[in-house]
Structures are given as C-alpha cells and as structure tokens.
Amino acid sequence: MTPSIVIGLLWLGGIAMAAEIPLSERQSGYELMGGDTRAMQDDDTANPAMLWVLDGEALWNRRQGAAGKSCADCHGDARAGMKGVAARYPAFDGARARPVDLEQRINICRAEQQKATPLPFESKELLALTAYIGMQSRGMPIESKDDKRLTPFLRVGEELFKLRQGQLNLSCATCHDDNWGGKLAGAPIPQGHPNGYPLYRLEWQTLGSLQRRLHNCLIGMRAEAFAYGAPENVDLELYLMWRARGMKVETPAVRP
Amino acid sequence: MARAIVNVPPKARRGEIIEIKALIQHEMETGFRVDNMGRVFPRDIITDFICKYNDEEIFRAELFPAIAANPFFSFFTTAIESGTVTFEWSGDNGFSATASRNIAVE
Amino acid sequence: MRYNPIAGSTRRRFLTDAAAGTGLVAADLGLGLPLIVRPAAATPDTMRAAIRNVIGEAPVRKGKVKLDIPPLVESGNTVSLSVSVESPMTADDHVKAIHVFNEKNPLPNVVGIRLGPRAGRATLATRIRLADSQTVTAIAELSDGSFWSDSVSVIVTLPACVETL
Numbered sequence: 202m203t204p205s206i207v208i209g210l211l212w213l214g215g216i217a218m219a220a221e222i223p224l225s226e227r228q229s230g231y232e233l234m235g236g237d238t239r240a241m242q243d244d245d246t247a248n249p250a251m252l253w254v255l256d257g258e259a260l261w262n263r264r265q266g267a268a269g270k271s272c273a274d275c276h277g278d279a280r281a282g283m284k285g286v287a288a289r290y291p292a293f294d295g296a297r298a299r300p301v302d303l304e305q306r307i308n309i310c311r312a313e314q315q316k317a318t319p320l321p322f323e324s325k326e327l328l329a330l331t332a333y334i335g336m337q338s339r340g341m342p343i344e345s346k347d348d349k350r351l352t353p354f355l356r357v358g359e360e361l362f363k364l365r366q367g368q369l370n371l372s373c374a375t376c377h378d379d380n381w382g383g384k385l386a387g388a389p390i391p392q393g394h395p396n397g398y399p400l401y402r403l404e405w406q407t408l409g410s411l412q413r414r415l416h417n418c419l420i421g422m423r424a425e426a427f428a429y430g431a432p433e434n435v436d437l438e439l440y441l442m443w444r445a446r447g448m449k450v451e452t453p454a455v456r457p
Numbered sequence: 458m459a460r461a462i463v464n465v466p467p468k469a470r471r472g473e474i475i476e477i478k479a480l481i482q483h484e485m486e487t488g489f490r491v492d493n494m495g496r497v498f499p500r501d502i503i504t505d506f507i508c509k510y511n512d513e514e515i516f517r518a519e520l521f522p523a524i525a526a527n528p529f530f531s532f533f534t535t536a537i538e539s540g541t542v543t544f545e546w547s548g549d550n551g552f553s554a555t556a557s558r559n560i561a562v563e
Numbered sequence: 564m565r566y567n568p569i570a571g572s573t574r575r576r577f578l579t580d581a582a583a584g585t586g587l588v589a590a591d592l593g594l595g596l597p598l599i600v601r602p603a604a605a606t607p608d609t610m611r612a613a614i615r616n617v618i619g620e621a622p623v624r625k626g627k628v629k630l631d632i633p634p635l636v637e638s639g640n641t642v643s644l645s646v647s648v649e650s651p652m653t654a655d656d657h658v659k660a661i662h663v664f665n666e667k668n669p670l671p672n673v674v675g676i677r678l679g680p681r682a683g684r685a686t687l688a689t690r691i692r693l694a695d696s697q698t699v700t701a702i703a704e705l706s707d708g709s710f711w712s713d714s715v716s717v718i719v720t721l722p723a724c725v726e727t728l
Contacts, residue, residue: 474684487669487692510681514679515679515681515682516676516677516678517677518675518676519676520674521670522668522669522670523668523670523674523691523692523693524674524689524690525642525689525691525692526640526641529688530688530689531689532678532682532687532688533682533683533684533686533687534681534682534683535682535683
C-alpha cells in the first residue's frame with residue numbers, strides 16, 4: 202500500500218468513529234461486482250463453486266467412519282434436513298459452552314456420530330460439505346443472534362472487529378464500517394458481510410471459507426492472523442453474521 | 458475422475474441452435490508460479506477439450522496456461538438428431554476426464 | 564494439428580531468459596519470501612510471432628469479429644471473455660477456427676478453437692487469465708482462407724487484500 206493511502210486511511214480512522222452501518226444501508230458484496238462476475242454467480246451451470254457443491258452432495262451420502270454412517274442416514278435429504286441451518290451458524294454448542302461454526306459442527310458430527318476423523322480446515326472435502334449445506338440456505342435471511350448465551354462471544358467478536366491491529370494500525374471497522382463504498386488501491390471496499398461463504402474467490406481460483414478470507418484480511422493489514430478454528434475466528438464470524446442479520450444467504454457465491 | 462458440470466438441453470427441435478456449457482474442476486497450474494525458495498511449481502494444465510455429437514467433433518479447444526482455473530467453455534451447435542453429446546478433457550500428467558448427455562431431437 | 568507457439572530461435576531465447584530470470588531474482592533476494600517471478604513475458608513482438616506461427620503470412624483484417632472482455636477487470640485470475648464472428652455458418656461459408664492471443668502474459672497464446680458449420684453460431688465464451696493490463700486479440704479463420712480480427716484493451720486490477728506478503 203502506498204504511504205499516501207495509508208496516511209489517508211489513518212486520518213479518516215482518527216476522525217470518524219467506528220459507526221455501525223444502518224440496517225437499511227447494508228449492501229452485499231455482490232452489488233459491487235462487475236456484470237460478468239455476477240453472471241458467474243447467478244448461473245448454476247457456470248458457477249465454479251457448484252463443482253464443490255456436487256462433491257459435497259456425494260460426501261453427504263457417503264457412509265464413513267467406524268460407525269459406517271453417512272450424513273444422510275441421520276439428517277435425511279439435505280434439501281429438507283439442512284434447510285436454514287447455515288443461516289443460523291455460528292450457533293451455541295451446549296457441550297462446549299461456546300459458539301461453533303458450521304465447519305466445526307460438521308467435524309463434531311464426524312467425530313461423535315460417524316466416528317470418523319475430522320476433516321482438515323480448508324480441505325476439499327470440508328469445503329465441499331460446507332458449500333453443499335450452505336446452499337440449502339440460499340435465499341434465506343441470515344438469522345439474528347437472539348440466543349442470550351451468545352452475548353459475551355458477540356462482544357468479543359465486536360471488539361475484535363473494532364480493534365486496531367498490526368503494522369498499519371487498522372481495524373476491520375476502519376475500512377468496512379467507515380470507508381465502505383470507497384476505493385482501496387483501485388478495488389471497491391465492500392461492507393464485508395459473510396453472506397456467501399464458502400465462496401469461489403477469483404483471486405484464489407478456488408473455493409474458500411470465511412476464515413480463509415479473514416486470514417487474507419489480517420495479512421493484508423499486516424496483522425497476525427488467527428489459526429484456523431481459533432476461538433477468535435469463530436467469535437469474529439459470529440459478530441460478522443450478526444452484523445449481516447436479515448441479509449440473504451448467497452452461498453455458494455463468487456467474489457473477485 | 459475430476460468433477461465436471463456440463464449442460465445440454467435435454468430436448469430440442471430439429472435444426473435448432475442450442476447452447477452447450479462445460480465446466481471442469483482443475484487448478485490449471487501455469488508453470489510460472491514460484492515458491493519462496495525459488496522452485497517452480499511445474500506446469501499441470503488441461504491441454505485439450507473436445508466435444509462430440511454422436512461421435513462427430515463439433516467443438517475443439519487447445520488450452521494454454523492462460524485459461525483460468527476450472528476451465529469453462531460455452532458454445533453452440535445445431536440439434537440435428539437425437540443422440541449423445543460427449544465431452545473429453547485431456548492434459549498434463551495423463552489427465553483425462555469425460556462426461557456425456559443425451560439429447561432428444563424431434 | 565498442435566500449434567508450436569514459440570518456434571526456433573525465439574523459443575531458445577525465451578527458455579534462456581526464463582531460466583536466468585527465475586534463478587537470478589530468487590538468489591539475489593534469498594529472503595525466503597513468496598515471490599511471483601515472471602519469466603520473459605510476452606511482448607507485442609512475441610505476440611506477433613505467435614500469430615504468424617499459427618496463421619502464416621496471410622493478411623489479417625479488422626472486422627467480422629467481436630471480442631468481448633470487460634474493460635476493467637476485478638481480478639486478472641479469472642476474466643470472462645466471449646468471441647463472436649459474423650458468419651452464416653454454412654458448409655460453404657463458415658468459421659473454421661478462432662485463436663486468442665495476448666501481449667503481456669508469459670505466453671502469447673491463450674486458446675485455439677476449432678469450429679465447423681454445425682456450430683450454427685460462431686460464438687463462444689470462456690474465462691482467461693491476464694497478468695497485467697494489456698491488449699487481447701482474437702483472430703478468426705474463415706473457410707475461404709481469410710483471417711479477421713478484433714482487439715480489446717483491458718485494465719486489470721487486483722483485489723486490495725492479497726493472501727501472502
């Protein structure tokens with residue numbers, strides 16, 4: 202980033218308070234994309250993310266682990282059984298007394314119900330399953346986090362979002378609350394809603410999770426990224442999904 | 458076999474010009490990327506894509522590293538008769554994948 | 564028939580430049596940072612040579628071809644491209660082939676397409692990679708042996724927050 206842009210952002214960050222975006226002004230990253238990228242997302246026969254969704258469907262039906270069960274054996278047809286699920290994750294897990302995200306929930310099921318080894322984060326299989334399950338919430342509104350048990354974790358997520366970090370001393374809010382709609386090095390700054398994850402990012406040329414995107418963001422800010430599955434990541438995901446409450450799920454989306 | 462999504466209208470009128478789409482999962486490693494020790498990631502791409510309609514070639518593409526990952530093509534053909542449209546991809550390191558769809562033409 | 568995009572002395576020079584380029588930069592820095600080293604990139608000259616290699620000495624006229632690429636691209640990694648050629652697509656008058664070239668990627672060839680009269684319409688779409696802002700050229704070969712072309716200048720941007728330093 203050139204020094205002038207950095208100084209400009211710091212100046213803006215200093216003057217403006219981290220103000221939440223009014224609900225009526227929220228905007229999906231979809232609206233900032235060019236027509237061709239939008240067309241890629243809109244066409245299930247041309248969206249590269251669908252390749253993973255089909256793999257996910259196959260995995261959903263495959264018997265695995267020592268218990269020899271498939272996801273379908275307990276949950277039935279994902280189209281019915283998983284409808285609306287992704288729209289309310291991360292969700293509170295009683296046994297762990299903290300929220301878990303969809304990837305962790307899948308691995309909990311694999312370990313406890315299927316007696317199978319957990320899938321590594323960002324592995325093709327875990328992405329495929331998350332994309333397939335996520336797609337069953339496509340078009341549905343992201344649920345508000347009304348569960349009171351989530352409140353302390355939402356607070357942590359919010360603090361992380363507003364925390365200035367790294368060598369550039371930027372917070373997520375500096376760009377995504379205060380400067381959305383502007384430009385950063387020629388690219389439009391979105392509001393940063395996670396309404397399409399996992400998604401096919403053109404820059405990655407593959408499907409990736411929200412945690413991977415957060416990893417990118419933190420590296421881009423010259424801050425230290427959290428490990429995959431770290432509680433900070435899940436708390437941040439929780440806050441981001443709360444921030445996007447009411448917006449429609451677009452999984453599996455395409456983004457630049 | 459690599460995952461592929463192909464799209465052929467299941468039915469068409471004789472003589473109708475129809476659109477065909479083909480998408481296949483493949484990283485298309487260009488052979489120009491270098492790791493942090495200066496070692497090149499070797500090239501690994503799909504080099505050829507052939508579409509046939511009842512065994513007659515109707516579309517052929519020779520791909521270079523400049524074709525984006527998860528290669529996608531959409532093109533047209535004339536629905537001349539009922540039958541099968543087949544898709545074949547081949548490339549580096551013996552890569553091979555196929556798909557097919559039936560079409561009913563009245 | 565396969566193309567030989569880089570023939571003879573051009574190929575030798577390209578390979579030497581590529582090897583020297585890669586070795587030199589990595590050794591110089593020796594910092595273990597992830598690098599994207601570009602070997603001798605295509606230049607407008609290499610692109611012209613590649614075009615001649617594919618279509619021979621025949622003249623190429625502007626027209627009949629419409630190359631559609633967004634003028635401003637959000638990521639050079641996946642750029643939607645479509646080519647359309649005016650042609651009745653009959654047995655006597657059709658498009659035989661469409662070739663796409665670029666001037667700044669490491670290689671000048673992008674894709675080579677073979678069509679026939681059964682296509683009905685000489686239109687296709689695909690997704691390509693562009694390493695930098697540059698001109699992309701599409702050349703159509705007609706059944707009467709004539710060649711027609713269209714070119715588009717594309718500005719390529721990168722998303723602001725990239726994955727590695």
